[in-house]
Amino acid sequence: ETGVTQSPTHLIKTRGQQVTLRCSSQSGHNTVSWYQQALGQGPQFIFQYYREEENGRGNFPPRFSGLQFPNYSSELNVNALELDDSALYLCASSSQASRGNTEAFFGQGTRLTVV
Amino acid sequence: AQSVTQLDSQVPVFEEAPVELRCNYSSSVSVYLFWYVQYPNQGLQLLLKYLSGSTLVESINGFEAEFNKSQTSFHLRKPSVHISDTAEYFCAVTRRGGNQGGKLIFGQGTELSVKP
Numbered sequence: 001e002t003g004v005t006q007s008p009t010h011l012i013k014t015r016g017q018q019v020t021l022r023c024s025s026q027s028g029h030n031t032v033s034w035y036q037q038a039l040g041q042g043p044q045f046i047f048q049y050y051r052e053e054e055n056g057r058g059n060f061p062p063r064f065s066g067l068q069f070p071n072y073s074s075e076l077n078v079n080a081l082e083l084d085d086s087a088l089y090l091c092a093s094s095s096q097a098s099r100g101n102t103e104a105f106f107g108q109g110t111r112l113t114v115v
Numbered sequence: 116a117q118s119v120t121q122l123d124s125q126v127p128v129f130e131e132a133p134v135e136l137r138c139n140y141s142s143s144v145s146v147y148l149f150w151y152v153q154y155p156n157q158g159l160q161l162l163l164k165y166l167s168g169s170t171l172v173e174s175i176n177g178f179e180a181e182f183n184k185s186q187t188s189f190h191l192r193k194p195s196v197h198i199s200d201t202a203e204y205f206c207a208v209t210r211r212g213g214n215q216g217g218k219l220i221f222g223q224g225t226e227l228s229v230k231p
Contacts, residue, residue: 004158033217042119042205042221043159056218090158094217103149104217106158 004093004107012113013081021076021110023091031055032074033104034066035090043090049074050096078112086114117142117208121222129230130198136191136225138206146208148189149219150180153203162204165189201229 005024013019025032031050035043045058049068063079072093078085088111092104122137140146147166151159163174170182180191189206203226207219 031217033219035219035221040224042121042207042223043219045218045220048217092159092217092219096217103161103164104219106151106160108158 004091004105006089006091006107006110008110009108010111010113012115015081015083015114017081018077018079019081019112021078021089021091021112023074023076023093023107025072025074025091025093026105029093029095029105030072031094031096032068032072033092033094034074034076035092036060036085037088037090037109038084039087046076081114083114086112088112117144117146117210117220119206119208119220119222121204121206121225123225124223125226125228127228127230128196131195133194134192134196134200134227136204136206136227138189138191138222140187140189140206140208142187142208142210145211147211148180148182149207149209150178150189150191151205151207151221153205153224155202159205162191196227196229198229198231200227202227 007022033048034046037043047057048055052068065077068074088109090109091107094104118141120139128134149164150162152162163172165182173179178193203224206222
């Protein structure tokens with residue numbers, strides 16, 4: 001059983017650029033959630049994808065967008081990067097059930113630095 | 116909406132001493148509760164969770180947490196800590212019910228520092 005993998009591990013971008021982060025979900029999981037963790041803060045929920053559709057969104061502007069593919073992997077895209085976008089971006093996979101919740105398994109994260 | 120407050124940003128403790136990391140939550144609906152641990156430059160690992168049943172839940176490495184509905188708390192405890200427990204600990208909640216899995220609301224984190 002493979003875990004959640006994210007790529008790249010580190011990334012440096014210039015303000016105004018666009019970035020794409022990738023996540024492969026754990027085997028058997030159909031849901032991917034993305035989080036932003038600023039330095040010294042707890043993770044903040046960006047959005048979730050389930051069956052290739054957005055399934056809930058946190059308080060993030062539209063320049064944060066995503067995709068989920070038929071194999072349940074996912075991308076996070078951020079346009080018009082700002083300095084405050086510098087953070088650790090975490091991907092979590094889980095399996096939606098008809099009742100109750102299952103735990104979310106996190107990847108190692110992508111450290112994005114905007115200069 | 117839900118919110119989580121971790122009452123201590125940093126907790127220094129000596130090895131083999133007991134420790135309690137405090138977590139309070141606020142929610143107008145029923146929630147599930149979690150504790151995650153984050154080691155430096157790594158992602159989050161689930162430590163333990165409360166879904167239903169017994170209000171005292173335990174992890175395999177000696178941590179335990181007790182759900183107190185009346186006080187809306189989910190404090191994490193360990194009777195004797197090790198150097199290897201040094202990490203950031205996050206309390207999190209999610210709404211009960213289908214289709215909510217993975218939508219976690221996190222606290223700000225508590226940095227546990229275990230000294231020899």
